Amino acid sequence: MRLLNPKHHLEQLPPEEYCRLRGRSEALCRKLMDLLHPKAGDVLLDVGCGPGELTSLIASSTGVTVIGVDSDEGRIAHAVQHDSTVRWINADATALPFEPATFEAVVMTLAIQRMNGKRAIGEIHRVLRPGGRFALASPTPEQLQRRLDLAFFPRAIRFEMARFPSDARIRTLLRDAGFGSITQEVFVESTGVADSQWLEWIKQRPYSSLRGLSPEVFRAGIRELEEYLNRLPSEPVLRNELVVFIGCKTAA
Numbered sequence: 001m002r003l004l005n006p007k008h009h010l011e012q013l014p015p016e017e018y019c020r021l022r023g024r025s026e027a028l029c030r031k032l033m034d035l036l037h038p039k040a041g042d043v044l045l046d047v048g049c050g051p052g053e054l055t056s057l058i059a060s061s062t063g064v065t066v067i068g069v070d071s072d073e074g075r076i077a078h079a080v081q082h083d084s085t086v087r088w089i090n091a092d093a094t095a096l097p098f099e100p101a102t103f104e105a106v107v108m109t110l111a112i113q114r115m116n117g118k119r120a121i122g123e124i125h126r127v128l129r130p131g132g133r134f135a136l137a138s139p140t141p142e143q144l145q146r147r148l149d150l151a152f153f154p155r156a157i158r159f160e161m162a163r164f165p166s167d168a169r170i171r172t173l174l175r176d177a178g179f180g181s182i183t184q185e186v187f188v189e190s191t192g193v194a195d196s197q198w199l200e201w202i203k204q205r206p207y208s209s210l211r212g213l214s215p216e217v218f219r220a221g222i223r224e225l226e227e228y229l230n231r232l233p234s235e236p237v238l239r240n241e242l243v244v245f246i247g248c249k250t251a252a
């Protein structure tokens with residue numbers, strides 16, 4: 001299937017608008033920190049940090065030293081302006097500018113679909129210390145096909161399913177890079193959107209795939225979604241599921 005024109009990607013939005021549509025990150029931050037349990041003195045890297053909202057939350061909630069890396073200059077410039085407690089670096093995940101064994105923990109959220117996963121995960125393994133842990137959070141095709149908010153936009157859901165790597169692919173990438181003790185769990189992401197407001201939310205096209213639809217196709221999907229919601233006896237709950245994978249770099 002033809003990939004979306006890059007101009008439709010959510011990341012093309014100004015950073016403030018991206019953060020607003022991305023939704024709140026507190027619950028995801030808590031989940032990642034529960035899984036990684038960083039300690040005082042640890043250094044943590046966020047790869048593909050975007051405008052840095054989650055990165056800043058990790059820094060403020062844990063007190064550990066945090067570095068955010070993103071290949072987009074504009075995202076990093078935004079992050080630098082908003083938080084001076086984190087060190088922000090404009091660099092590519094596939095060529096991380098760090099010595100081997102620099103970090104106790106690495107996170108990557110909603111970014112693996114945008115890069116060469118094999119090279120990026122290989123780099124993450126290289127910069128982790130032995131015993132260090134990597135948390136990768138991403139929607140997977142398995143989760144996406146359960147999403148009520150996309151169900152009325154078949155072209156968008158096909159696109160989303162094609163661009164995110166599958167559970168099996170991510171596990172293979174982690175294993176091939178050298179990670180051990182790989183686990184995964186589903187995390188139901190809080191979007192911060194009240195159940196009663198999510199039709200209005202969807203009308204703002206908060207996903208890249210919805211932005212790529214023609215106005216007619218989008219309107220037709222919205223009409224069907226409205227009809228469906230009107231028939232429901234109670235308000236539906238908007239569930240955005242992510243899968244969080246954890247890999248551990250085997251101690252030497």
Ligand SMILES: C[S@@+](CC[C@H](N)C(=O)[O-])C[C@H]1O[C@@H](n2cnc3c(N)ncnc32)[C@H](O)[C@@H]1O
Nearest residue numbers: 048049050070071072092093109110111114115
């Ligand atoms: C959808 S955003 C996710 C941002 C943030 N992690 C979040 O959870 O909101 C994906 C980010 O990955 C970044 N990115 C894409 N390819 C990259 C690469 N090769 N190296 C580093 N960052 C990359 C993009 O610039 C973008 O900011």
